[in-house]
Amino acid sequence: MSSWVQALVPYAEFSRVGFVNILAFRLRYFTGIITYFLNVTVYYFIWSAVYRGGLSIAGYNLAQMITYVSVGWMIRSFYWNTIDQEMAYEVIEGKIAMDLIKPVSVQWMWISRAIGESAFRLGLLTLPTAVVVALVFPVQGPASRENFLLFLVAVLGSFFLMAAINFMIGTCAIPLKSILALIRAKYWLIELLSGLLIPMTFFPSGVQTALAWLPFEHIAYTPLQIYLGKLDRATALRALGIQWLWVIALLWLAHVWWERAARKITIHGG
Amino acid sequence: MLPRRCPASRSGVAHLRWFPVNARIYNWMSADSLIHVHELSKHFRTFKRREGVWGSIQNLFVRDYRTVAAVDRVGFTIERGEMVGYIGPNGAGKSTTIKMLTGILVPTSGEIRINGFVPYRQRRQYVKTIGVVFGQRTQLWWDIAVIESFKLLRRIYDVSQRDFDARMEHFDAILNIRDYLHTPVRKLSLGERMRCDLAAALLHNPPLLFLDEPTIGLDVVAKDHIRHFLRAINREFRTTVLLTTHDLDDIEELCRRIMIIDHGKVLYDGHLAQLKQQLLRTKQIKFVLKDRTQADCLDAFSRDGLEVDQVDELTYRIRFDRVKVSTSDLIRKILDAVEVRDLLIEDEPIEEIIKRIYAGEAHLEVSV
Numbered sequence: 001m002s003s004w005v006q007a008l009v010p011y012a013e014f015s016r017v018g019f020v021n022i023l024a025f026r027l028r029y030f031t032g033i034i035t036y037f038l039n040v041t042v043y044y045f046i047w048s049a050v051y052r053g054g055l056s057i058a059g060y061n062l063a064q065m066i067t068y069v070s071v072g073w074m075i076r077s078f079y080w081n082t083i084d085q086e087m088a089y090e091v092i093e094g095k096i097a098m099d100l101i102k103p104v105s106v107q108w109m110w111i112s113r114a115i116g117e118s119a120f121r122l123g124l125l126t127l128p129t130a131v132v133v134a135l136v137f138p139v140q141g142p143a144s145r146e147n148f149l150l151f152l153v154a155v156l157g158s159f160f161l162m163a164a165i166n167f168m169i170g171t172c173a174i175p176l177k178s179i180l181a182l183i184r185a186k187y188w189l190i191e192l193l194s195g196l197l198i199p200m201t202f203f204p205s206g207v208q209t210a211l212a213w214l215p216f217e218h219i220a221y222t223p224l225q226i227y228l229g230k231l232d233r234a235t236a237l238r239a240l241g242i243q244w245l246w247v248i249a250l251l252w253l254a255h256v257w258w259e260r261a262a263r264k265i266t267i268h269g270g
Numbered sequence: 271m272l273p274r275r276c277p278a279s280r281s282g283v284a285h286l287r288w289f290p291v292n293a294r295i296y297n298w299m300s301a302d303s304l305i306h307v308h309e310l311s312k313h314f315r316t317f318k319r320r321e322g323v324w325g326s327i328q329n330l331f332v333r334d335y336r337t338v339a340a341v342d343r344v345g346f347t348i349e350r351g352e353m354v355g356y357i358g359p360n361g362a363g364k365s366t367t368i369k370m371l372t373g374i375l376v377p378t379s380g381e382i383r384i385n386g387f388v389p390y391r392q393r394r395q396y397v398k399t400i401g402v403v404f405g406q407r408t409q410l411w412w413d414i415a416v417i418e419s420f421k422l423l424r425r426i427y428d429v430s431q432r433d434f435d436a437r438m439e440h441f442d443a444i445l446n447i448r449d450y451l452h453t454p455v456r457k458l459s460l461g462e463r464m465r466c467d468l469a470a471a472l473l474h475n476p477p478l479l480f481l482d483e484p485t486i487g488l489d490v491v492a493k494d495h496i497r498h499f500l501r502a503i504n505r506e507f508r509t510t511v512l513l514t515t516h517d518l519d520d521i522e523e524l525c526r527r528i529m530i531i532d533h534g535k536v537l538y539d540g541h542l543a544q545l546k547q548q549l550l551r552t553k554q555i556k557f558v559l560k561d562r563t564q565a566d567c568l569d570a571f572s573r574d575g576l577e578v579d580q581v582d583e584l585t586y587r588i589r590f591d592r593v594k595v596s597t598s599d600l601i602r603k604i605l606d607a608v609e610v611r612d613l614l615i616e617d618e619p620i621e622e623i624i625k626r627i628y629a630g631e632a633h634l635e636v637s638v
Contacts, residue, residue, distance in 0.1 A: 006428070013425040017411060017418060024413035024454070098409040100374045102426055103398045263376045266314055 010104050011112040018116025029124065036077050036129050043069040044137055058201040064228055067140040070133050071227055072196050072220050077126045079158040079219065081114040084186070087170025088179050096174075096265065107251075107258055110170070111163045118159055143229020150236055154223035157243045161219050164250035165190070167258070174261040195221025215250060218243035304478060304510050305348040305371070310380035311534075312341040312366050340366040342534035343380065350477070351508040353500070355525035355542075357515060359628050363534040364514040368482050371512070372402050385478060398427060401471035405483035408467050410455045416466050417451040420473065427474035434473070441469040444499045461492030468499060472509075479503075481513035485520055497523050518620050530627055537627060542620075549623045553592045554616050555600065559584045560609040567607045576600075584611075 022029070044066060051062040060068065087110065090096045099106050133139060142148035169186055173179045191197055193216035200208055200221050211217055222239045225231050231239060317333040320326070341363040348354055358364050369375040371382060373389035373396055382389055387396035402409075410419040424434045442448045445465040450458055458466065464484065471479065481500075485493045501524065503509045515521060521528055521542065528545065530538040538545060559565065561584075568586060572578050577589040590600060597615060604610065 009428075010422075010426040013422045017414065017422050020414050020418055021411060093407075095407060097369065097374045097404065098407055100393065101372055101397050101400075101402045101409065103394045104426060105394070265375060 011108055014104075014109050014112035015116035015119065018113035019120045020116075021113075022117050022120045032077070032121070032125050033129050036073055036125070037132060039073050040070050040133050040137065043073075058199065059230075060199060060201070063138060063140060066138055067228060068199060068224050070137055070139045072224055074126055074130045074133065075155050075158065075223060076196060076220065077129060078118055078122050079155060079162045080121075081117060081159075081163060081166055083110050083114055083163060083166035084169040084173075084179070084183050086110075087167070088173040088183065091170075091173040092177065100262075100265075106262070107167055107255055110167055111160075114163050114166075115159075140228075142227050146233075147226055147229050147236070150240060151223050151227040154218075154226055154240055154243060157240070157247050158219045158223055160247045161215055161243070161250060162190075164247070164254045165215075167254045168250075171254070171258050171261045174265055190216060190219065193217065194219035195224065199224075215243075215246040218246055303347045304350045304352075304385060305346070305512070306381070306383040307347070307371070308345050308381040310341060310344045310367070310370065310382060311339060311378050312363075312370060312375060313378040314338050314340055339534050341370070341377075344531070344534070344536050345380075346529060346536065346539055348510060348512065350510055351504070352527060353504055353511040353513075353525045355513055355515060355521040355528040356531065357518070357521065357528060357624065358531040362532045364531060365482055366534075367531070368480055368512070368514060372400065372480055373397055398474065399476055399478060401474070401476040401479040403464075403467050403471045403479070403481045403484055405464065405481070405486040408455060408463055409470055410463070410466060412456050413454055415452045415454055416447075416458070419455070419470060420451070423470055423473050429474050433475075437473060437475065438469075441472070441499075444502055445469060445495060461488050461495075464488060464492065465495060465499075468496065472503060475507060476509070477507075478510045479512070481511065481515075483514055483516065485515060485517050493517070493520075500524055518624065522620065530624070532628055545623065546617070546620070549626070550618055551591055551593065552589050552618045553597060554587055554589045554618070555597075555604065556581065556585060556587045556614045556616065557604060557608075557610045558612040559586065560611050564608040570607060571603075 047062065047065045047069060051057070051065065055061055057065075087096070090099070099109060102109070142151060165186070169179065169182060172182060176182070193211060193214065195217050196219075200211060200217050203211065218239070222243050225239070226236050315335050315337050317329075317335050320328050320334075344363075344367060356364055356367065366375065370377050371384065371389060373393040376390045385396065385399045387399070389396050410416060411422075420434075420438070423429075424431075429437075445468065447462075447465050447469055450462055450466070455463060455466070468484070479500075484500075485496055488496070497520065500511060500513075504511055511524070513520065513524070526541055526543075528538070528540070528542050529536055565580075565586075568578055571588060576595070579587045579589075581587050588600070588604070601613070601615075604613070
């Protein structure tokens with residue numbers, strides 16, 4: 001047991017440094033609060049206009065939709081990370097060499113850093129913005145206490161899904177060098193397919209069935225469904241189980257992908 | 271007893287181990303050797319870009335690949351406690367070698383065994399036993415105070431608080447880093463950053479230290495600090511040091527042994543003093559004449575086939591081959607011919623020798 005703890009110490013330390021590191025950019029932090037608040041505001045007005053015509057669209061009434069969007073952006077401020085961008089930068093700068101001379105798993109080093117940053121954002125970005133949003137907009141509370149607990153577990157899963165995906169994208173920088181286009185494509189793909197912009201039920205049924213086989217909808221849609229109480233207990237637990245299976249699968253895939261790419265690292269000059 | 275992989279024991283004749291073993295094989299297998307490198311190669315595949323608009327369009331679909339051997343069948347052994355200089359012109363393969371030795375790059379072929387590990391296969395265990403400094407990069411966190419990076423490294427390498435404090439004390443005594451431990455790295459000067467990076471690389475007191483151009487871009491004082499520090503840790507902890515550099519003063523002050531590499535191949539491996547002995551051909555005598563009228567008398571030397579240059583108004587320089595011409599004879603001749611106010615005998619600077627090696631003019635007996 002103690003050796004387990006011992007092995008985790010360096011990673012906890014990476015999280016701590018990730019936490020401290022984000023403090024170095026105060027401006028980014030303040031603009032973050034404003035950005036998320038503005039996003040919620042924009043979608044509030046869009047959906048209010050959309051719902052003027054009817055009571056319910058694809059199973060969501062206006063109150064649920066406002067809650068969906070608001071809570072969606074709040075959890076996004078937590079699970080989001082920029083592992084891919086930072087890795088791309090390190091590969092181009094040749095800094096990736098400095099990660100390899102440390103006696104740690106590169107994958108878990110990056111994820112630990114992201115944990116530290118997410119912990120920071122949870123306390124100083126997500127929660128304060130959530131309070132403001134809840135005061136300004138008509139946001140519903142979670143369906144029940146049990147739903148809320150399951151929701152928290154699902155949001156944690158969202159973090160790891162995002163971390164695994166971003167680590168894989170970042171790893172692509174080793175063979176491809178410039179992955180700016182890839183990062184941008186991933187950005188819009190995730191925003192759309194995670195269910196952050198519109199619930200999955202808004203997609204044509206064929207597309208919905210296809211997307212159910214992919215991990216993306218577990219990033220935003222699954223936790224939000226649980227929060228709103230759209231799933232009964234059994235379905236919620238099943239969705240949560242599938243989400244965490246995806247977490248394990250993607251983390252493993254990311255590991256394999258990295259190990260393959262690391263063998264082909266080339267760092268010229270210097 | 272012999273290590274398992276020795277050919278003698280593989281043959282199954284157990285009693286052979288009592289006989290003296292071939293010195294070379296023994297050296298290769300010796301438990302005391304820290305670094306074994308054998309036939310190490312690294313090939314990079316680059317693609318040739320075509321020129322012009324049409325060429326760029328072709329590049330999208332068809333690529334011509336070209337394989338470049340950055341390191342080509344390099345082999346050497348380094349013993350515990352040695353300080354070895356690894357030198358060569360830009361693009362010679364120095365950094366690529368260091369990156370393979372530190373487990374960052376995977377070799378195309380060949381063997382590496384360091385501290386009993388194969389670096390690229392057992393990276394995580396292996397890097398605990400080494401320290402690495404890349405002069406052009408830092409392993410410290412850019413935006414946060416230096417001390418935060420040190421704390422992180424302390425945890426990663428599992429260094430006890432007591433050892434940590436003692437080492438910091440020690441590093442500070444030579445490197446004077448205490449004053450900027452609370453400054454973010456991006457605000458440090460290159461010299462300050464370099465000193466912090468050295469301390470960071472040695473926080474876990476590794477038996478082996480790799481330095482890739484540790485003094486690049488540093489001023490004289492900072493260079494001196496770093497050389498002093500390296501000598502101190504080598505003396506006190508028997509830390510083995512392998513360093514690449516373009517500054518030959520680093521080599522002269524730190525290393526007894528040097529390896530010269532170019533085009534991925536080792537051209538020389540041996541003592542610096544031997545290199546000088548082997549390659550030092552020309553010497554020069556500089557002298558200052560008493561007055562200008564004497565200058566005409568120097569024509570006699572030119573006629574004898576010696577190289578006479580005028581350095582400034584009254585200073586002249588004669589270069590000669592130390593094998594063909596005896597130094598004392600030449601001095602006697604000069605003193606006989608002209609009235610001299612001052613006279614100085616110099617060896618060819620080491621830079622000149624190295625330059626000749628890079629240019630392929632000097633032929634070396636490689637003493638591997």
